[in-house]
Amino acid sequence: MRAPNxxxxxxxxxxxxxxxxxxxxxxFERFTFRNVSLSDSxxxxxxxxxxxLRKLVEGPVAGLKPGAIVFRLEGRALNVYVAQTVITExxxxxxxxxxxxxxxxxxxxxxxxxxxxxxxxxxxxxLVLLTHQLGYFNILPxxxxxxxxxxxxxxxxxxxxAALAPASFAIYAFALIxxxxxxxxxxxxxxxxxxxxxxxxYCLGFILGGxxxxxxxxxxxxxxxxxxxxxxxxxxxxxxxxxxxxxxISVPQPKLLFMFDKTFLSPARLVHSLALTALFAGAxxxxxxxxxxxxKFLSLLGxxxxxxxxxxxxxxxxxxxxxFVYGGHVATDALIVILGLTVMGLVAWASExxxxxxxxxxxxxx
Amino acid sequence: MGxxxxxxxxxxxxxxxxxxxxxCLAPLAHAQDAPSSVAPLAGSGASAPTAMVAPPLSASCDVxxxxxxxxxxxxxxxxxxxxxETVTILAIGSSSTAGTGSSNTxxxxxxxxxxxxxxxxxxxxxxxxxxxxxGEVAQSTAERIKSEVALKKPDLVLWQTGTNDALARVPASDxxxxxxxxxxxxxxxxxxxxxxxxxxxxxxxxxxxYAEIRDALKRVAAEENVLYVxxxxxxxFIAQTRAxxxxxxxxxxxxxxxxxxxxxxxxxxxxxxxxxxxxxxPAAN
Numbered sequence: 001m002r003a004p005n006x007x008x009x010x011x012x013x014x015x016x017x018x019x020x021x022x023x024x025x026x027x028f029e030r031f032t033f034r035n036v037s038l039s040d041s042x043x044x045x046x047x048x049x050x051x052x053l054r055k056l057v058e059g060p061v062a063g064l065k066p067g068a069i070v071f072r073l074e075g076r077a078l079n080v081y082v083a084q085t086v087i088t089e090x091x092x093x094x095x096x097x098x099x100x101x102x103x104x105x106x107x108x109x110x111x112x113x114x115x116x117x118x119x120x121x122x123x124x125x126x127l128v129l130l131t132h133q134l135g136y137f138n139i140l141p142x143x144x145x146x147x148x149x150x151x152x153x154x155x156x157x158x159x160x161x162a163a164l165a166p167a168s169f170a171i172y173a174f175a176l177i178x179x180x181x182x183x184x185x186x187x188x189x190x191x192x193x194x195x196x197x198x199x200x201x202y203c204l205g206f207i208l209g210g211x212x213x214x215x216x217x218x219x220x221x222x223x224x225x226x227x228x229x230x231x232x233x234x235x236x237x238x239x240x241x242x243x244x245x246x247x248x249i250s251v252p253q254p255k256l257l258f259m260f261d262k263t264f265l266s267p268a269r270l271v272h273s274l275a276l277t278a279l280f281a282g283a284x285x286x287x288x289x290x291x292x293x294x295x296k297f298l299s300l301l302g303x304x305x306x307x308x309x310x311x312x313x314x315x316x317x318x319x320x321x322x323x324f325v326y327g328g329h330v331a332t333d334a335l336i337v338i339l340g341l342t343v344m345g346l347v348a349w350a351s352e353x354x355x356x357x358x359x360x361x362x363x364x365x366x
Numbered sequence: 367m368g369x370x371x372x373x374x375x376x377x378x379x380x381x382x383x384x385x386x387x388x389x390c391l392a393p394l395a396h397a398q399d400a401p402s403s404v405a406p407l408a409g410s411g412a413s414a415p416t417a418m419v420a421p422p423l424s425a426s427c428d429v430x431x432x433x434x435x436x437x438x439x440x441x442x443x444x445x446x447x448x449x450x451e452t453v454t455i456l457a458i459g460s461s462s463t464a465g466t467g468s469s470n471t472x473x474x475x476x477x478x479x480x481x482x483x484x485x486x487x488x489x490x491x492x493x494x495x496x497x498x499x500x501g502e503v504a505q506s507t508a509e510r511i512k513s514e515v516a517l518k519k520p521d522l523v524l525w526q527t528g529t530n531d532a533l534a535r536v537p538a539s540d541x542x543x544x545x546x547x548x549x550x551x552x553x554x555x556x557x558x559x560x561x562x563x564x565x566x567x568x569x570x571x572x573x574x575x576y577a578e579i580r581d582a583l584k585r586v587a588a589e590e591n592v593l594y595v596x597x598x599x600x601x602x603f604i605a606q607t608r609a610x611x612x613x614x615x616x617x618x619x620x621x622x623x624x625x626x627x628x629x630x631x632x633x634x635x636x637x638x639x640x641x642x643x644x645x646x647x648p649a650a651n
Contacts, residue, residue: 024503025536105617106533110501114466135502179517187464189497243547247555248516255516263513320534327575328535 001352004299006284007055011048011305012298015312017041019340022136022316025323027333038236038260042139043273046198049143050205057154058210066158070151077147080306081130084140087310088127091134091317092116098321107321111135115187122186131185133192137313142193146202153206165207165214172200176264177254190263197265201273208277218278225278232275297345304348311347315340423635426604426611427628433599435636438592440558444641446521452491455480456514458507459526462565462597462629463498467620474498475621476524478630486638495520503530504541508548515557523552524633526562526597532570532579542582549590560593560640561586562633566601567619595636597629604628 002008017032018041034040061072092113099107108117111134115123126132130141156164175181175196182191208215218225239245239260251258259266288295301308319336326332423429446453457463457476465474472478476494483492497514499507504527511523525548531541545561552559563583570576580598587594601613613625621629 024505024531024534025540104533106529106619109461109466109620110530110533112500112502114461114464114500118466135499135506187499189499243551245512245551248512248519249555249557259512259516261513261516262509323535324533328537 001303001356004288004296006282007048007051008299008302009284009287009295010044010280010298011052011302012300012308013302014041014045014048015301015305015308015344016298016341018045018139018309019312019316019344020337022313023319023323023336025328026319026336027328027330028337034240036237036240037233037272037276038240039269039273039276040262042193042262043201043265043269044276045139046142046146047201047205047273047277049146050202050207051209052205053150053153053202054206054209054215057157057206061154066155069154073151073154074148077144077150080140080147081144083306083310084130084137084144085127087140087313088134088137090314091137094314094317094321098324102321102325104324107324110320111137111317112187119186126185126187129185131183132187133184135192136316138192140309141191142195142198145195146199149199153203157206161213164203168200168203171196172265176256176266179254179256179264181263192263194263194265197263201265201270204274222278222282226281229275229278232272233279236272236275300348300352301344304351307351308344308348312340312344315343423631424627426608426624427631429600429603429632431639433596433603434632435593435595435639437636437640438594440522440560440593440637440640442556443522443558443637447487447490447641451489452493453522454518454520455483455492455494455522455524456497456511456518456520457494457524457526458497458511458514459524459562460498460502460507460530461500461620462529462562462626463496463524463526464500465496465498465626466500467615467617467622468626469623473623473626475626475629475633478627479524479634482630482634483637486634498526501530503534503536504528504544504548505536508544511548512551515552515555520557522637523557523559524562525559528564528579528583529576532564532573532576535575536579538575538578538582541579542586545583545586546590549586549592553590553592558592560595560633560637562595562629563597565619565621565625566598566605567614568605569618571602593636593640595633597632600628600632601625 017034020026020028020032021034021041023029032041056073057069061069064072091111095107095110095113096117099105108114112132113134115132116127123132130144133141153164153168156167175194180196181194182196184190207213208218210216211219245260246258248255248259256264256266258268260268262269284295319340322336323332443453455476457479461467463474463476465471465477468474474496476496476498480492480494484490495514495518497510499510507525507527511525514520515523525545527545528541549559549561561583564576564580584594584596604611604613611624613621613628615622615625
């Protein structure tokens with residue numbers, strides 16, 4: 001297993017934050033950074049996914065032919081797709097089981113699950129097409145779309161690197177200006193994370209994750225960027241604490257450009273998230289010195305992010321059901337967080353232990 | 367506008383559905399054949415006595431006014447009605463807005479409400495955008511409200527909320543803070559809002575968290591001086607006085623077609639009474 005590193009650490013950090021943020025009403029939610037920030041862990045998670053793609057493209061798949069790259073990356077996309085459909089189905093079963101065991105029919109209603117029971121014909125098609133998404137189970141569909149287009153990003157980077165940023169920005173700007181988003185069905189609405197918008201931060205992660213081009217520029221000017229980031233992060237904290245967001249009436253068209261919109265990743269959120277990245281990039285070394293165990297633990301989670309994410313998503317739903325039954329108190333909420341972190345750690349440890357097993361086999365045979 | 371963005375309940379089959387809903391509302395429609403169809407706020411009028419203009423409730427859904435809502439001025443919605451022939455309402459919330467338990471989309475409360483409002487406010491084209499997401503808590507809806515208001519620029523937001531926060535055991539103070547800040551944001555943005563409260567379900571009547579959230583919503587509405595439709599009191603009144611009427615679906619939690627009809631009538635009644643308050647402040651913009 002690779003040693004604790006910056007990307008895995010922040011991925012682990014994002015995973016823990018997402019787990020806590022996905023239990024509405026949890027006491028400890030108030031300590032997550034979104035309370036003092038315009039952006040939240042979703043931006044961080046997607047940005048880091050882009051960085052991870054860059055590492056993959058420059059590492060294990062660097063020498064592959066285009067066809068093989070497509071094959072390899074689409075395989076990863078398929079993995080994420082399978083994970084999404086499986087955890088969604090398990091979530092539906094959890095809600096159904098809770099509704100039976102607790103004699104609480106409204107449980108099947110939670111997180112937009114009711115269409116599965118009331119419109120099963122349409123909803124099952126929607127589940128497979130990812131047009132029916134449960135609340136809080138809506139970031140992996142974005143991730144699936146990003147993974148499916150990852151070969152396009154990788155090949156554009158290989159053959160026309162200068163075109164990647166402008167093309168990605170053009171799609172982002174188009175979505176902001178037009179307001180176009182992917183539809184949901186059978187519950188009519190739109191995706192919570194608009195892939196047309198969020199692909200931009202993914203591509204930025206990919207671009208800034210490299211040592212050349214914009215990534216090289218960012219590395220060379222790390223100190224200046226950090227100084228630039230401080231006022232942006234501070235302003236974001238003030239705005240978040242004031243609960244300020246721009247008036248949709250008074251801002252000019254196209255309004256999404258000036259709002260703090262999460263679905264369309266409005267520029268304010270994007271810039272703030274990039275500023276946070278600039279401010280904390282390189283901080284891992286200090287954090288690791290200050291808390292080696294913390295650095296190690298979050299890196300362990302981050303190394304196994306898909307498995308941990310899936311477990312955390314289901315766990316947060318279980319915790320919501322527990323809170324429904326037993327109510328929400330600071331002490332039980334603390335227990336939930338400790339239990340959650342333990343299970344996430346166990347899942348990550350088990351994933352790595354399983355991965356090590358085949359390597360041990362010949363040794364045992366001797 | 368994005369593909370598949372707006373669930374516009376006007377036009378095509380939805381229009382037919384709305385007509386069907388009107389047929390369902392026979393007592394209401396019949397009552398409106400009398401002079402009660404209202405010309406929307408002709409000129410600077412808006413001074414008609416409330417009792418004459420409020421759409422009468424059907425026999426099944428009738429409840430005392432005290433159990434429904436106190437009139438609160440809707441300055442921006444009123445101004446929109448005066449200025450334009452088309453008004454847009456954003457109906458947002460959870461399953462009661464999405465229509466879980468109804469037999470089809472024409473029977474959801476926003477669709478039925480649209481029909482009632484168009485019938486009452488003669489000559490107005492009322493577009494209600496349905497953005498109900500079953501099982502959603504207020505904090506998530508609050509995020510969606512901001513996007514939807516920016517994109518659709520509704521003249522009025524109907525926010526049905528509270529039930530899922532109570533079931534998720536969100537502390538009443540957190541829930542109140544979320545609703546309050548969103549209501550203030552809507553007010554700052556010259557968008558009127560009506561809060562539509564939690565439903566009455568016998569099973570939840572003794573749930574203390576449910577009562578806390580219900581009271582918190584009512585309190586925020588009073589403090590912020592926004593319209594609050596007390597669905598709980600209205601439904602409880604019907605349950606207690608007309609035991610043979612079933613407003614709930616078989617699960618004992620969601621509404622059925624009649625339940626949604628009553629919900630639409632109650633919201634319509636609260637809106638119309640508020641629209642025709644004697645003193646309507648001019649819109650801030």
